[in-house]
Amino acid sequence: MRDQEPATPRDAERRLSTKEAAELLGVKPETVYAYVSRGQLGSRRGVGGRGSTFDAEEVEALARRSRRGGGTGPGGSGGELSVRTRLTLIDSDRYYFRGADAVELATRHTYEEVAEWLWTGRLRPGVTFTAPESSVAVARRAVDALPDHASPTDRLRVAAIAAATADPLRFDLSEDAVLGTARTLIPTLVAALPPVRLDHIDAGPLAHRLWARLTGVEADEARVRVLDTALALLVDHDLAASTLAVRVAASARAHAYAAVSSGLGVLEGPLHGAAGGLAHRLLLEVLDTGSAGPVIAEELRAGRRIPGLGHRLYPGEDPRARALFTLLEEIPHAAPALAAARDIVTTAARHTPLHANVDLALAVFTTSCGMSSSAAETVFAVARTAGWIAHALEEYGERPLRMRPSGLYVGPKPSRTPPERDTGGPTGHS
Incomplete structure (x- = not known):
């Protein structure tokens, strides 16, 4: 992940807020930070240390890759993992x-x-x-x-x-x-x-x-x-x-x-x-x-x-x-x-x-x-x-x-009842 360096006023003109990045990517703001944690997107602190800003060109490139992959990221359907x-x-x-x-x-x-x-x-x-x-x-x-x-x-x-x-x-x-x-x-x-x-x-x-x-x-x-x-x-x-x-x-x-x-x-x-x-x-x-x-x-x-x-x-x-x-x-x-x-x-x-x-x-x-x-x-x-x-x-x-991508669990729904012990068949235990 990039160093979280404070952005200068000139940098801010070319950078996007978290909300703007999320809208461009078509995802929730939390997902934008997931991209940062996975190394797919760099971020910097905004002026005054409030919020994060993102390079507009980098966000647009990630959006293009996501559209080509048919999803919105590594956890989405058909998304791509990208690494700088x-x-x-x-x-x-x-x-x-x-x-x-x-x-x-x-x-x-x-x-x-x-x-x-x-x-x-x-x-x-x-x-x-x-x-x-x-x-x-x-x-x-x-x-x-x-x-x-x-x-x-x-x-x-x-x-x-x-x-x-x-x-x-x-x-x-x-x-x-x-x-x-x-x-x-x-x-x-x-x-x-x-x-x-x-x-x-x-x-x-x-x-x-x-x-x-x-x-x-x-x-x-x-x-x-x-x-x-x-x-x-x-x-x-x-x-x-x-x-x-x-x-x-x-x-x-x-x-x-x-x-x-x-x-x-x-x-x-x-x-x-x-x-x-x-x-x-x-x-x-x-x-x-x-x-x-x-x-x-x-x-x-x-x-x-x-x-x-x-x-x-x-x-x-x-x-x-x-x-x-x-x-x-x-x-x-x-x-x-x-x-x-x-x-x-x-x-x-x-x-x-x-x-x-x-x-x-x-x-x-x-x-x-x-x-x-x-x-x-x-x-x-x-x-x-x-x-x-x-x-x-x-x-x-x-x-x-x-x-460390997140797993997309598709198994059986969690049950409060523990599975029963298998005692039948030639491989069963008495």
Whole structure:
């Protein structure tokens, strides 16, 4: 919640009273204060310390979001939870990190440089992240103990938890301490993954180190540049489900390792994080069949949604996909997969306008570089770790435990009579 600073006369001209804010939002005055307590709205004391005032533009933005959601807030029907953030803005078919075009940042700077920008608002040219050997050793031992069929997210989550146990300063939530954790945790996660190439060297930019964990194909500058750009493009994307989980954990003052673990846990679900692998398998099937038509028909017949197409936040093409496709066009080995991806889009969008999203672009990259279907999930999780920590840092600066929505009880009405003890049936107690 914002500091309750007294408003100046000039501020008051641009601010609304509680009554005016409530009328604009279409809610009761008590609900306005509920929005403040949940971090959805900032407030200041009025002149003379009487009442509260609210930024008119912020109230209008909340009203627009409420109208789009079909409700009047988190407790209403169809309402949206909104959280103030300075990190990512998604606007039409573009998105921005701290006010800078995210695609331009990702195509001009390394993943580590973009992460630093997201965390601090400053660029550190040439920065690389390194991990202490003690942290890597603990994480590797934990990951090596997992069965071979463990997923990338399993390995990363276990590595994060193991690394936390090796850090006695993990409960220090000051900005400098959390940034220090971030700069060592991300390379620790990568180093803990089993390498595919045995001749790998754990040095240089993070993308080079991650490459050896994704494929046995020899790295070249063009392909590693695609990987590095993909990592930078995926650093953050506003309040996705995993990011919200991270902010809830940070709101409860969980340390950064635990907050990241919360995000990784959400990625285990099939609706967030798995789409890249599904698009990878679809693309391989189209390449094997020679045409998208019969493959798309079979997917639709089975009642499945076509992965890699459309995005609820972009009316047109996902800007992340557009940036990756541009880079992939410079790689000769990617040409067949690019053609298959275009075939998928053309076939599926015959009646309804659909555009490629970042999952399809990642699938083109992973299939053309000899990677497994789980590689996109690994790329996504490693990349998004930086964004999760940025959101955790923001949340540490807010009021603790503010991520506490009210439950809308729909169970049986309270009864004065206690329920009778069940004594019948084979499971009953005598």
